[in-house]
Amino acid sequence: xxxxxxxxxxxxxxxxxxxxxxxxxxxxxxxxxxxxxxxxxxxxxxxxxxxxxxxxxxxxxxxxxxxxxxxxxxxxxxxxxxxxxxxxxxxxxxxxxxxxxxxxxxx
Amino acid sequence: xxxxxxxxxxxxxxxxxxxxxxxxxxxxxxxxxxxxxxxxxxxxxxxxxxxxxxxxxxxxxxxxxxxxxxxxxxxxxxxxxxxxxxxxxxxxxxxxxxxxxxxxxxxxxxxx
Numbered sequence: 001x002x003x004x005x006x007x008x009x010x011x012x013x014x015x016x017x018x019x020x021x022x023x024x025x026x027x028x029x030x031x032x033x034x035x036x037x038x039x040x041x042x043x044x045x046x047x048x049x050x051x052x053x054x055x056x057x058x059x060x061x062x063x064x065x066x067x068x069x070x071x072x073x074x075x076x077x078x079x080x081x082x083x084x085x086x087x088x089x090x091x092x093x094x095x096x097x098x099x100x101x102x103x104x105x106x107x
Numbered sequence: 108x109x110x111x112x113x114x115x116x117x118x119x120x121x122x123x124x125x126x127x128x129x130x131x132x133x134x135x136x137x138x139x140x141x142x143x144x145x146x147x148x149x150x151x152x153x154x155x156x157x158x159x160x161x162x163x164x165x166x167x168x169x170x171x172x173x174x175x176x177x178x179x180x181x182x183x184x185x186x187x188x189x190x191x192x193x194x195x196x197x198x199x200x201x202x203x204x205x206x207x208x209x210x211x212x213x214x215x216x217x218x219x
Contacts, residue, residue, distance in 0.1 A: 032205035043197060043210035044150070089150060093205045095140060096166070099149035
Protein backbone atom coordinates (compact mmCIF):
# COMPACT_ATOMS: atom_id res chain seq x y z
CA UNK A 1 0.00 0.00 0.00
CA UNK A 2 0.88 3.67 -0.07
CA UNK A 3 3.61 4.92 2.26
CA UNK A 4 4.01 8.62 3.03
CA UNK A 5 7.11 9.90 4.82
CA UNK A 6 7.23 13.45 6.13
CA UNK A 7 10.35 15.33 7.22
CA UNK A 8 11.41 16.95 9.40
CA UNK A 9 9.29 16.03 12.40
CA UNK A 10 10.12 19.33 14.10
CA UNK A 11 11.35 22.61 12.66
CA UNK A 12 12.30 25.77 14.52
CA UNK A 13 12.91 28.98 12.61
CA UNK A 14 13.37 32.66 13.36
CA UNK A 15 10.57 34.98 12.35
CA UNK A 16 11.13 36.12 8.78
CA UNK A 17 13.05 33.00 7.76
CA UNK A 18 11.75 30.40 5.32
CA UNK A 19 10.54 26.91 6.22
CA UNK A 20 10.40 23.84 4.00
CA UNK A 21 8.64 20.57 4.78
CA UNK A 22 8.89 17.57 2.50
CA UNK A 23 6.69 14.53 1.91
CA UNK A 24 7.79 11.48 -0.02
CA UNK A 25 5.22 8.98 -1.29
CA UNK A 26 5.43 5.56 -2.84
CA UNK A 27 2.45 5.18 -5.19
CA UNK A 28 3.32 6.67 -8.58
CA UNK A 29 -0.40 6.71 -9.47
CA UNK A 30 -1.11 9.40 -6.83
CA UNK A 31 -2.39 12.64 -8.34
CA UNK A 32 -3.53 14.87 -5.47
CA UNK A 33 -1.22 16.38 -2.86
CA UNK A 34 -2.66 18.63 -0.15
CA UNK A 35 -1.16 20.27 2.92
CA UNK A 36 -3.03 20.90 6.15
CA UNK A 37 -2.28 23.15 9.11
CA UNK A 38 -3.37 22.15 12.61
CA UNK A 39 -3.14 24.79 15.30
CA UNK A 40 -3.01 23.69 18.92
CA UNK A 41 -6.33 22.25 20.05
CA UNK A 42 -7.96 22.68 16.65
CA UNK A 43 -8.81 20.56 13.64
CA UNK A 44 -6.57 20.24 10.59
CA UNK A 45 -7.47 22.68 7.83
CA UNK A 46 -6.39 22.72 4.21
CA UNK A 47 -3.91 25.48 3.37
CA UNK A 48 -2.83 24.55 -0.14
CA UNK A 49 -3.02 21.65 -2.57
CA UNK A 50 -1.59 20.66 -5.93
CA UNK A 51 -2.52 18.21 -8.64
CA UNK A 52 -0.13 16.21 -10.75
CA UNK A 53 -0.59 18.29 -13.88
CA UNK A 54 1.33 21.23 -12.37
CA UNK A 55 4.75 21.47 -10.75
CA UNK A 56 4.20 24.43 -8.44
CA UNK A 57 1.38 26.41 -6.88
CA UNK A 58 1.66 29.57 -4.83
CA UNK A 59 -0.69 31.42 -2.48
CA UNK A 60 0.90 34.51 -0.95
CA UNK A 61 3.60 33.28 1.45
CA UNK A 62 2.81 29.61 0.93
CA UNK A 63 3.82 27.44 -2.01
CA UNK A 64 3.77 23.74 -2.83
CA UNK A 65 6.13 22.09 -5.31
CA UNK A 66 5.74 18.64 -6.80
CA UNK A 67 8.38 16.34 -8.27
CA UNK A 68 6.50 13.38 -9.73
CA UNK A 69 9.63 11.66 -10.99
CA UNK A 70 11.20 11.60 -7.53
CA UNK A 71 7.78 11.15 -5.88
CA UNK A 72 7.96 13.98 -3.41
CA UNK A 73 6.19 17.27 -2.76
CA UNK A 74 7.17 20.11 -0.48
CA UNK A 75 5.51 22.93 1.43
CA UNK A 76 7.38 26.23 1.39
CA UNK A 77 6.55 29.05 3.80
CA UNK A 78 8.39 32.32 3.26
CA UNK A 79 8.70 35.26 5.66
CA UNK A 80 7.47 33.11 8.52
CA UNK A 81 5.43 34.69 11.30
CA UNK A 82 4.66 33.46 14.84
CA UNK A 83 1.11 32.60 13.73
CA UNK A 84 2.58 30.04 11.32
CA UNK A 85 3.49 27.96 14.39
CA UNK A 86 1.44 24.76 14.10
CA UNK A 87 1.62 21.14 13.02
CA UNK A 88 1.57 20.59 9.27
CA UNK A 89 0.38 17.39 7.59
CA UNK A 90 0.53 16.05 4.05
CA UNK A 91 -1.30 13.19 2.38
CA UNK A 92 -1.88 11.77 -1.09
CA UNK A 93 -5.10 10.62 -2.72
CA UNK A 94 -4.76 7.33 -0.87
CA UNK A 95 -5.67 9.37 2.23
CA UNK A 96 -2.60 8.17 4.13
CA UNK A 97 -1.16 11.04 6.16
CA UNK A 98 2.43 11.84 6.91
CA UNK A 99 3.30 11.87 10.63
CA UNK A 100 3.31 15.66 10.77
CA UNK A 101 5.84 18.47 11.24
CA UNK A 102 5.73 20.72 14.27
CA UNK A 103 6.83 24.17 13.10
CA UNK A 104 7.83 26.74 15.71
CA UNK A 105 8.48 30.31 14.64
CA UNK A 106 10.35 32.36 17.22
CA UNK A 107 9.89 36.15 17.29
CA UNK B 108 -22.63 26.89 6.70
CA UNK B 109 -20.78 23.90 5.23
CA UNK B 110 -19.44 21.82 8.07
CA UNK B 111 -18.68 18.46 9.64
CA UNK B 112 -20.27 18.11 13.05
CA UNK B 113 -18.88 15.68 15.60
CA UNK B 114 -20.33 14.90 19.00
CA UNK B 115 -19.45 14.81 21.78
CA UNK B 116 -16.33 17.01 21.98
CA UNK B 117 -15.17 15.31 25.19
CA UNK B 118 -16.01 11.88 26.53
CA UNK B 119 -14.76 10.05 29.59
CA UNK B 120 -15.89 6.46 29.97
CA UNK B 121 -14.91 3.17 31.57
CA UNK B 122 -13.51 0.02 30.02
CA UNK B 123 -16.16 -2.10 28.31
CA UNK B 124 -18.97 0.45 28.16
CA UNK B 125 -20.19 0.76 24.58
CA UNK B 126 -20.12 4.24 23.09
CA UNK B 127 -20.88 5.99 19.83
CA UNK B 128 -19.31 9.14 18.44
CA UNK B 129 -21.54 10.79 15.86
CA UNK B 130 -20.41 12.53 12.69
CA UNK B 131 -22.61 14.41 10.25
CA UNK B 132 -21.78 16.50 7.16
CA UNK B 133 -24.04 18.84 5.21
CA UNK B 134 -21.99 19.11 2.01
CA UNK B 135 -23.37 16.04 0.21
CA UNK B 136 -19.90 14.49 0.28
CA UNK B 137 -19.47 10.93 -0.94
CA UNK B 138 -16.34 10.18 1.06
CA UNK B 139 -16.16 10.09 4.86
CA UNK B 140 -13.50 8.77 7.21
CA UNK B 141 -12.42 8.49 10.82
CA UNK B 142 -8.93 9.19 12.16
CA UNK B 143 -7.31 8.94 15.53
CA UNK B 144 -4.51 11.29 16.50
CA UNK B 145 -1.90 10.30 19.05
CA UNK B 146 1.28 12.22 19.95
CA UNK B 147 4.09 11.42 17.52
CA UNK B 148 1.91 9.17 15.38
CA UNK B 149 0.07 11.72 13.27
CA UNK B 150 -3.39 10.97 11.88
CA UNK B 151 -4.10 7.28 11.48
CA UNK B 152 -7.10 6.16 9.50
CA UNK B 153 -9.56 3.88 11.31
CA UNK B 154 -12.33 3.34 8.74
CA UNK B 155 -13.52 5.07 5.63
CA UNK B 156 -16.57 5.06 3.41
CA UNK B 157 -16.70 5.82 -0.30
CA UNK B 158 -20.50 5.96 -0.37
CA UNK B 159 -23.68 4.83 1.37
CA UNK B 160 -23.49 1.22 2.58
CA UNK B 161 -19.81 0.98 1.55
CA UNK B 162 -17.23 0.93 4.34
CA UNK B 163 -13.61 -0.24 4.45
CA UNK B 164 -10.92 -0.72 7.05
CA UNK B 165 -8.13 1.80 7.36
CA UNK B 166 -4.80 1.25 9.08
CA UNK B 167 -6.06 0.78 12.65
CA UNK B 168 -9.60 -0.69 12.57
CA UNK B 169 -9.33 -3.12 15.51
CA UNK B 170 -11.84 -2.37 18.25
CA UNK B 171 -13.97 -0.04 16.11
CA UNK B 172 -17.09 -0.31 13.99
CA UNK B 173 -18.75 2.13 11.62
CA UNK B 174 -21.90 2.32 9.54
CA UNK B 175 -23.02 4.45 6.61
CA UNK B 176 -26.78 4.08 6.31
CA UNK B 177 -27.24 7.64 5.09
CA UNK B 178 -24.91 9.83 3.07
CA UNK B 179 -24.60 12.53 5.72
CA UNK B 180 -23.90 10.36 8.79
CA UNK B 181 -20.92 8.19 9.65
CA UNK B 182 -20.94 7.17 13.33
CA UNK B 183 -17.95 5.53 15.04
CA UNK B 184 -18.83 2.77 17.47
CA UNK B 185 -16.64 1.32 20.18
CA UNK B 186 -18.39 -1.84 21.35
CA UNK B 187 -16.04 -2.49 24.27
CA UNK B 188 -13.64 0.43 24.75
CA UNK B 189 -10.22 -0.18 26.26
CA UNK B 190 -7.65 2.29 27.68
CA UNK B 191 -5.49 2.03 24.54
CA UNK B 192 -8.35 3.69 22.65
CA UNK B 193 -7.83 6.87 24.64
CA UNK B 194 -7.11 9.37 21.88
CA UNK B 195 -8.27 12.38 19.90
CA UNK B 196 -10.67 11.35 17.13
CA UNK B 197 -11.48 13.26 13.96
CA UNK B 198 -14.19 12.66 11.42
CA UNK B 199 -13.59 14.04 7.93
CA UNK B 200 -15.43 14.22 4.64
CA UNK B 201 -14.68 15.17 1.05
CA UNK B 202 -16.27 15.09 -2.37
CA UNK B 203 -13.90 12.25 -3.32
CA UNK B 204 -10.36 11.11 -2.47
CA UNK B 205 -8.86 13.81 -4.71
CA UNK B 206 -10.57 16.72 -3.01
CA UNK B 207 -9.82 18.59 0.21
CA UNK B 208 -10.82 16.91 3.45
CA UNK B 209 -13.10 18.82 5.80
CA UNK B 210 -12.58 17.86 9.43
CA UNK B 211 -14.89 17.93 12.39
CA UNK B 212 -13.77 19.64 15.60
CA UNK B 213 -12.59 16.40 17.15
CA UNK B 214 -13.63 14.19 20.06
CA UNK B 215 -11.25 13.70 22.94
CA UNK B 216 -11.95 10.27 24.38
CA UNK B 217 -10.59 9.00 27.67
CA UNK B 218 -11.14 5.36 28.64
CA UNK B 219 -10.29 4.48 32.25
